[in-house]
Amino acid sequence: MKARVFSGVQPSGNLHIGNYLGALKNWAKIQYGYESIFCIVDLHAVTVYQEPATLRAKIEEIAAIFLAAGIDPKHSTVMVQSAVAAHAELAWMLTCVTPVGWLERMTQYKAKSAAQETIGDGLLQYPVLMAADILLYQAAIVPVGDDQAQHLELTRDIAQRFNSLYGETFVVPQTSLPLVGARVMGLDDPEKKMSKSAGGAGHAVALLDTPDQIRKKIMRATTDSNPAVDFETMGPGVANLLAIFQAFAEWTDDRMKAHFAGLRYGDLKKQVAEMVVSSLEPFRRRYREITAEPGYVAGVLEEGARRVTPVAASTVQLVKERMGLYTC
Ligand code: TRP
Numbered sequence: 001m002k003a004r005v006f007s008g009v010q011p012s013g014n015l016h017i018g019n020y021l022g023a024l025k026n027w028a029k030i031q032y033g034y035e036s037i038f039c040i041v042d043l044h045a046v047t048v049y050q051e052p053a054t055l056r057a058k059i060e061e062i063a064a065i066f067l068a069a070g071i072d073p074k075h076s077t078v079m080v081q082s083a084v085a086a087h088a089e090l091a092w093m094l095t096c097v098t099p100v101g102w103l104e105r106m107t108q109y110k111a112k113s114a115a116q117e118t119i120g121d122g123l124l125q126y127p128v129l130m131a132a133d134i135l136l137y138q139a140a141i142v143p144v145g146d147d148q149a150q151h152l153e154l155t156r157d158i159a160q161r162f163n164s165l166y167g168e169t170f171v172v173p174q175t176s177l178p179l180v181g182a183r184v185m186g187l188d189d190p191e192k193k194m195s196k197s198a199g200g201a202g203h204a205v206a207l208l209d210t211p212d213q214i215r216k217k218i219m220r221a222t223t224d225s226n227p228a229v230d231f232e233t234m235g236p237g238v239a240n241l242l243a244i245f246q247a248f249a250e251w252t253d254d255r256m257k258a259h260f261a262g263l264r265y266g267d268l269k270k271q272v273a274e275m276v277v278s279s280l281e282p283f284r285r286r287y288r289e290i291t292a293e294p295g296y297v298a299g300v301l302e303e304g305a306r307r308v309t310p311v312a313a314s315t316v317q318l319v320k321e322r323m324g325l326y327t328c
Pocket of ligand 1: 010
């Protein structure tokens, strides 16, 4: 049996080349070797206020981006979290075995709650819902960025606590992340990971940016005081531009060095911009095709929910039995 992979993306902000190179591109590559579920986690998004019409549109936009990035709905499941009620149902059961102290320690909770006037309880429960997403499908592998490593560790703790209280129920997911991709940093601030929610106009290259927008953002990227590429002394901005090029081009280190050493920054940026624009061309074409067909994305999402519902139901059934809840 193929190992099950589960990952989730919030339908907020704009997916960017960091998401593509760090996640989507790999998901598309590995999907034939695993049984993959890629989930649009709208219930996570609403832990902070989302404008309803924007959220609704974002859900299908993210799904279309997944498909355009090469996720094949014949092999992988693309689904929306709120379409399968068992996510929220299992989250409640897991909440009851999770000490509040574990949740208050989460660094993402601390950062997000500091920015809110009133802290919704959902913000605290966020990692429990994430644990439910993963444990509901008994996923063995959860490819996420290192910013989610603490939540994944918590998922393991919750699974183990449940198993020790009620008997072996959940697969404890792997924490090692064998499916990691490139780590892309912000163009304006190369010390920070490229983010889809933070940063100004020049921070990230969104996957739906036009070629001209892409060129403009890359030409304005932060570099350093050197005039040209020097692999020994380059700063993080130049290293990031080279990493972006290399991840798209799939060149070896030697080839990168031979090609870029001594190149002036203006020329470096032009080449990086053209590499990004041309690499994303097939993506943009597929995205246009996918979104031009009325009902196509909705159909994929409906089929996704239909496919996972029995798996989710059997986990909930098992959890209810283990806990002594009422089953009929
Ligand atoms: N919290 C994740 C993020 O913000 C999204 C997510 C929700 C997730 N549920 C998940 C990721 C389950 C992996 C598995 O990136």
